[in-house]
Amino acid sequence: MRNLTYGLFVLTAKDSVDNGCIINTCVQVASEPTRLMISCQMGNLTREIIEKTGTFNVSVLTEDVPFETIRHFGMQSGRDVDKFADFAGVERSRNGLLYLTEHVNAMFSCTVKETKNLGSHMMFIGEVTESKVLGKGAPCTYAHYHKAIRPKV
Numbered sequence: 633m634r635n636l637t638y639g640l641f642v643l644t645a646k647d648s649v650d651n652g653c654i655i656n657t658c659v660q661v662a663s664e665p666t667r668l669m670i671s672c673q674m675g676n677l678t679r680e681i682i683e684k685t686g687t688f689n690v691s692v693l694t695e696d697v698p699f700e701t702i703r704h705f706g707m708q709s710g711r712d713v714d715k716f717a718d719f720a721g722v723e724r725s726r727n728g729l730l731y732l733t734e735h736v737n738a739m740f741s742c743t744v745k746e747t748k749n750l751g752s753h754m755m756f757i758g759e760v761t762e763s764k765v766l767g768k769g770a771p772c773t774y775a776h777y778h779k780a781i782r783p784k785v
């Protein structure tokens with residue numbers, strides 16, 4: 633599976649609190665209107681919030697993203713910590729959700745149109761309601777993350 637190519641993203645959602653997680657599964661699957669597909673592990677709080685609220689944002693990470701950002705959003709759950717309590721470098725989009733403004737090159741806001749239970753993951757297909765270019769950095773691929781960002785132990 634590592635021979636497939638993916639990007640790396642922060643997926644954000646909002647219930648009573650803001651939350652977000654790292655995903656490598658985000659692709660454009662339709663145009664006019666533009667639709668994105670994301671896939672969330674069943675146990676993730678972010679999955680639960682998106683299923684309940686029907687909206688999400690995707691921030692596209694760039695190659696200069698520090699490991700700390702990946703660790704912060706991708707290796708702990710919002711069930712245990714408030715991930716945005718002290719996190720600098722965020723703004724709100726028109727849908728009221730947060731997106732990242734540092735180490736990113738674009739953001740998308742989406743409204744969920746289709747939900748499909750895949751067992752281990754919930755697949756959401758969202759229609760893009762807002763998008764912004766936020767920088768010129770090269771998008772971080774999953775391969776770049778494993779090669780250059782993830783600490784070697």
Ligand SMILES: Cc1cc2nc3c(=O)[nH]c(=O)nc-3n(C[C@H](O)[C@H](O)[C@H](O)COP(=O)(O)O)c2cc1C
Nearest residue numbers: 653654655656657672673676677678706708709710
């Ligand atoms: C490199 C990387 C890629 C990941 N890709 C996904 C993904 O595609 N879908 C997903 O649901 N979780 C993915 N995760 C795991 C979530 O980010 C992780 O389970 C997170 O702690 C969930 O947080 P939450 O419970 O606050 O939603 C990935 C994590 C990393 C480090």
